Amino acid sequence: MKPVFILWGSQTGNAQNLAHTIGEALAGELSVEVHDMGSLDPEEIRGMERLLIVTSTYGDGEPPDNASEWMSFLKFGEELNLSHLQFAVIALGDPYYPHFCQAGKDFDEFLRQKGARALLPRLDCDRYYEEQYPEWVRELKSLLQTSL
Numbered sequence: 001m002k003p004v005f006i007l008w009g010s011q012t013g014n015a016q017n018l019a020h021t022i023g024e025a026l027a028g029e030l031s032v033e034v035h036d037m038g039s040l041d042p043e044e045i046r047g048m049e050r051l052l053i054v055t056s057t058y059g060d061g062e063p064p065d066n067a068s069e070w071m072s073f074l075k076f077g078e079e080l081n082l083s084h085l086q087f088a089v090i091a092l093g094d095p096y097y098p099h100f101c102q103a104g105k106d107f108d109e110f111l112r113q114k115g116a117r118a119l120l121p122r123l124d125c126d127r128y129y130e131e132q133y134p135e136w137v138r139e140l141k142s143l144l145q146t147s148l
């Protein structure tokens with residue numbers, strides 16, 4: 001089976017660090033690859049089977065700079081068919097901003113629009129994400145192992 005791809009969109013390192021921490025938590029029985037979204041051609045998604053996106057939100061609900069190309073690709077790729085893909089999204093943000101975790105919400109929506117299937121509901125985290133992600137990741141790991 002192909003690896004589980006973990007792609008991160010991050011401006012100041014929180015989502016980047018979390019992506020690597022989750023990568024370590026999932027590794028073992030599962031083969032895992034962690035990538036900077038800015039260093040991976042979005043076309044690669046066509047060959048993926050299982051994808052986790054870890055992203056923060058910036059500006060007025062925008063993705064971090066390194067995630068903007070992936071966001072546009074998923075939003076505007078009209079012929080894109082991702083029915084082969086299972087995915088999950090974990091979003092980091094701050095409810096102080098009006099568009100809380102918007103980049104994660106948008107990735108979730110555009111992946112669904114292209115036919116990808118969510119493994120579990122998206123997790124939206126605030127500044128206490130260190131306490132919020134472990135249970136969700138345990139559930140994700142168990143779902144991924146079941147689908148082996």
Ligand SMILES: Cc1cc2nc3c(=O)[nH]c(=O)nc-3n(C[C@H](O)[C@H](O)[C@H](O)COP(=O)(O)O)c2cc1C
Nearest residue numbers: 010011012013014015056057061093094097100101
């Ligand atoms: C200038 C600025 C704009 C931000 N805009 C948003 C936003 O629109 N929505 C949101 O939920 N969080 C927003 N945040 C909060 C970040 O997404 C949050 O701090 C996150 O943990 C940063 O993760 P990163 O280090 O991976 O980029 C903003 C933070 C800054 C500094």
